[in-house]
Amino acid sequence: MIVLRSPEFKSPPTLPVTVLMPWPVIHRLDITLPTAAANVALDEALLVEAEDQGGPAVVRTWELDHFAVVLGASCRIKENVEIDACRADRIEIARRSSGGGTVVIGPGALNFSVILPIDAAPELRGIESAQSFVLGRVRDAIARAGISAELLGSADLTLGDRKFSGSSQRRLRRHLLIHASLLNHFPLERIDRYLKMPPRRPAYRRDRPHSDFVTNLGLTGPRLIAAIHDAWLPTEQSVIDAKIPESTFRTLLETKFSGIAWIERL
Numbered sequence: 001m002i003v004l005r006s007p008e009f010k011s012p013p014t015l016p017v018t019v020l021m022p023w024p025v026i027h028r029l030d031i032t033l034p035t036a037a038a039n040v041a042l043d044e045a046l047l048v049e050a051e052d053q054g055g056p057a058v059v060r061t062w063e064l065d066h067f068a069v070v071l072g073a074s075c076r077i078k079e080n081v082e083i084d085a086c087r088a089d090r091i092e093i094a095r096r097s098s099g100g101g102t103v104v105i106g107p108g109a110l111n112f113s114v115i116l117p118i119d120a121a122p123e124l125r126g127i128e129s130a131q132s133f134v135l136g137r138v139r140d141a142i143a144r145a146g147i148s149a150e151l152l153g154s155a156d157l158t159l160g161d162r163k164f165s166g167s168s169q170r171r172l173r174r175h176l177l178i179h180a181s182l183l184n185h186f187p188l189e190r191i192d193r194y195l196k197m198p199p200r201r202p203a204y205r206r207d208r209p210h211s212d213f214v215t216n217l218g219l220t221g222p223r224l225i226a227a228i229h230d231a232w233l234p235t236e237q238s239v240i241d242a243k244i245p246e247s248t249f250r251t252l253l254e255t256k257f258s259g260i261a262w263i264e265r266l
Contacts, residue, residue: 026114026232027242029060030225036068036094036105041257043113044097045249046242047170047177050115057120058242059232060113061225067106068092069194070181072168075102076266085193095263098177100168104194108186110221112138112228113179124176127169131155134178135167141231145223153202157182161204162215184217184224 029046033039039062049055069081069091077083077093080102086093105111114134118124123133135155142149142157150158157165157180167180191210205213217224233239256262 027056027058027240029242032062036070036092037257040096041253042249045245045252046115049245049248050175051172058115061228062111064106071095071102072100073097079199082194098168098170101198103181104191105181110182110184110224115177117175137231141227145227152204159215164215164217
């Protein structure tokens with residue numbers, strides 16, 4: 001049985017800026033499931049529910065209480081993951097359905113996901129413009145929280161030229177999912193231990209090792225969650241909590257995301 005766990009930060013403060021949205025309502029879901037596989041399965045379930053069942057647009061935040069490696073859909077394990085170190089430390093390895101690179105997540109790394117109708121804004125019609133649109137909103141909300149970040153590479157969020165967030169995207173016919181992890185108070189040495197140098201690297205990285213390339217954002221946990229909410233939830237409307245699409249979620253978790261055939265497909 002999957003036991004649902006609310007994130008550590010239950011009541012983040014509301015930032016004092018009202019942001020008007022080009023769509024009427026986005027539902028909020030702040031919940032963390034016990035495993036990385038379950039959490040990426042839930043993101044996929046929310047996307048499928050929106051596409052096939054008329055489910056709502058959703059903004060979600062979650063943060064694991066243990067370390068895990070999450071592969072992009074087309075990433076090869078042997079090229080990206082320090083397998084022996086992960087086995088020695090009993091690190092979970094999962095694979096999401098979206099693109100992008102391989103990441104290490106866990107305590108101190110906040111994850112957020114947005115599920116949106118593609119026709120909600122003109123920028124969402126293209127892959128690169130959608131990525132920039134979503135991450136740009138988050139960058140601006142972080143700036144309102146007091147830290148000036150930049151958008152570099154393929155929608156990376158950085159402090160100067162050091163990355164604290166990468167993102168990925170999955171598109172269906174009418175809806176898309178963009179999700180990202182944000183290093184906030186994360187033990188960065190874990191990235192060197194569990195990940196190899198990625199085969200594909202943005203030019204601004206300049207082949208720097210992980211230790212010289214990544215950094216932490218450094219907001220308090222509640223403040224960062226509030227910034228994510230500020231990017232997507234208009235303060236003049238009552239917030240509606242999203243519901244977990246239980247049947248879709250459990251089917252995806254059991255038949256795909258928890259299976260070795262999916263995780264080790266490449």
